[in-house]
Amino acid sequence: WEYVILYLNAVAILSSVITRFFDKIEENERVERREKNLVATLSMTLFFFAIYYLGWFRVGRLSLSFPAETAVKVAGCVLITFASVVNIAARRTLGRFWSNHIEVLEDHEIIRDWPYSWMRHPMYGSLIFFGVGMGILAVNPAVMLATLIIFLPAMYYRARREERNLLDKLPEAYRSFQEQTPMLLPRLREIYARPVRGGFFLMQLWGMLSHQ
DSSP: OHHHHHHHHHHHHHHHHHHHHHHHHHHOOOEEEEEOOSSSHHHHHHHHHHHHHHHHTTTTOOOOOHHHHHHHHHHHHHHHHHHHHHHHHHHHHHGGGOOSSEEEETTOOOOOSTTTTTOSOHHHHHHHHHHHHHHHHTTOHHHHHHIIIIIHHHHHHHHHHHHHHHHHHSHHHHHHHHHHSOSSSOOHHHHHTSOOOTTHHHHHHHHHHHOO
């Protein structure tokens, strides 16, 4: 059952990415600066396939009692679902400013709406949560360590490259954004500032997707 939840969330994220790829082709925006980066959709996807098989073949898996293992798997599923909702919402909120590689448009703007009110790079932060959630779901510290040792630095590198370009384009606005908003992980007070009662995140996502 836990892998069904993992597959559904992975498909939801990939569908969101593919939709944005097609939208990008149709939008034909005027790009002022483009920087190709090794850390992009393909390399991120390959990383998640790698840690998926690491978990699938039980490399580094812990042995727990049935009740403890079930509780851990539930926690992993919750974290993965949370990460998926934030990731999809972030891509929808970013809209035409999303790109596979690093791009700055001629009329570029700084997006501050949720989940960008939580962190400056919610797509990357949510993928870190997703990888850690996969490790928890698989009861596998090796998967979590791979995410933190390999994927997190890659996300940090990609985020820093984006920020360098945005600071060149919008120095005052982006510097203010940096001062007010954490980079990859939200502060707890930002999370608690929003109600997290039953189904809030799903309702938030539904509202964003329904207002095309």
